[in-house]
Amino acid sequence: MAPVPPWILYVDMDAFYVSCELADHPELRGRPVIVGQEPTDRPTRAVVLSASYEARPFGVHSAQPVHEAARRCPDAVWIPPDFEKYERRSQEVMSWLEKRFGSVLPQSIDEAMVTVAAPDTRVLAEVAHGAQSDLAHDLGLPSSWGGAPSGVVAKIASDVAKPNGVRIVDGSQIAEFLAPMSVRAIPGIGPKSAERLARLGIVTIADLGGRRRREIRELLGAWGADLVDLARGTIPPFRDAPVSGPVSRSVDRTFPVDEGALPALEASVRELARDLHRSVTKEGLRFGAVGIGLRWSDFQRTQRVRALPGSTSSLDALETAAIRLVRELYGEEHRGLGRDVRTVTVRVERLARESGRQARLDRYVEVGPDPHDGPE
Numbered sequence: 001m002a003p004v005p006p007w008i009l010y011v012d013m014d015a016f017y018v019s020c021e022l023a024d025h026p027e028l029r030g031r032p033v034i035v036g037q038e039p040t041d042r043p044t045r046a047v048v049l050s051a052s053y054e055a056r057p058f059g060v061h062s063a064q065p066v067h068e069a070a071r072r073c074p075d076a077v078w079i080p081p082d083f084e085k086y087e088r089r090s091q092e093v094m095s096w097l098e099k100r101f102g103s104v105l106p107q108s109i110d111e112a113m114v115t116v117a118a119p120d121t122r123v124l125a126e127v128a129h130g131a132q133s134d135l136a137h138d139l140g141l142p143s144s145w146g147g148a149p150s151g152v153v154a155k156i157a158s159d160v161a162k163p164n165g166v167r168i169v170d171g172s173q174i175a176e177f178l179a180p181m182s183v184r185a186i187p188g189i190g191p192k193s194a195e196r197l198a199r200l201g202i203v204t205i206a207d208l209g210g211r212r213r214r215e216i217r218e219l220l221g222a223w224g225a226d227l228v229d230l231a232r233g234t235i236p237p238f239r240d241a242p243v244s245g246p247v248s249r250s251v252d253r254t255f256p257v258d259e260g261a262l263p264a265l266e267a268s269v270r271e272l273a274r275d276l277h278r279s280v281t282k283e284g285l286r287f288g289a290v291g292i293g294l295r296w297s298d299f300q301r302t303q304r305v306r307a308l309p310g311s312t313s314s315l316d317a318l319e320t321a322a323i324r325l326v327r328e329l330y331g332e333e334h335r336g337l338g339r340d341v342r343t344v345t346v347r348v349e350r351l352a353r354e355s356g357r358q359a360r361l362d363r364y365v366e367v368g369p370d371p372h373d374g375p376e
């Protein structure tokens, strides 16, 4: 029997916090719903945590200041966040995926990768559609699915599939699929990398694929060459050297006076990210996940780690992920509980040596269940 190729399916739950609430309050379906602290007359830095697809045409989106969202969509139904519920539902999703596919690689509270052995894209699409509809039936939660022979391409495909869609990209279609997209569609390319690329006239992924690998490597570091390969549709094999010793690195700062202002926290996170980046790159390490920890004035701790779709040494990827995480944690915890921050920690995980040149984008492609355990 010919071996069946392994595929990655990337699952991203649609408007996850909102969907968790709608599962409990079906009477709100079809209405613009926002999860976040409804603004009052008092000034606040609270932000929208999740907006239903009915709210989005009004210009409401997550991470938007709540006052702005309320102005754009005065009829929205506001629901205060219930993070225990979202964590619980996230675990249900991950267990469901694990049962269905044999193993699961969670990427965030509402995103995960699974591997599937399928002979072709038609079968893969059937597998994805079947899982999407069974997941919605069993857990009452909508999701979008991207499928590709590469994790990062599958993730981008899941973004394109939103909401409630499936997008499969065959190995031979990768370059064509990515070509018209902005370089920002690539996870890990933040505003700074995008700006540096734009100065060279590189705006779309097609522009990136037309450049020499060396040129982009000089601009963005070793990761840059992988980006050119990706833009050309090449999927490099996984060859990262394992790292002995501690599996993560972190730096932290304790404020002399507990800090309650997000801009000050962000400034500290940026500085810490730069320090941490300097030390890990000096060690010749790349990282595949970024974490933020906050210790609050009541000495409780909150932390969250987010996997990057590949291993990188990009400062921009580190800083972008860290800032996003601190905004999330702050938005969820400070506003609700009125606590200030005593200590902030920035962490990198999934360390790998720079020497393994290839496959930093696709290190997960070879992880997964035995092909014969596929979900036929």
Ligand SMILES: [Mg+2]
Pocket: 012, 013, 014, 015, 016, 110, 111
């Ligand atoms: Mg999502």
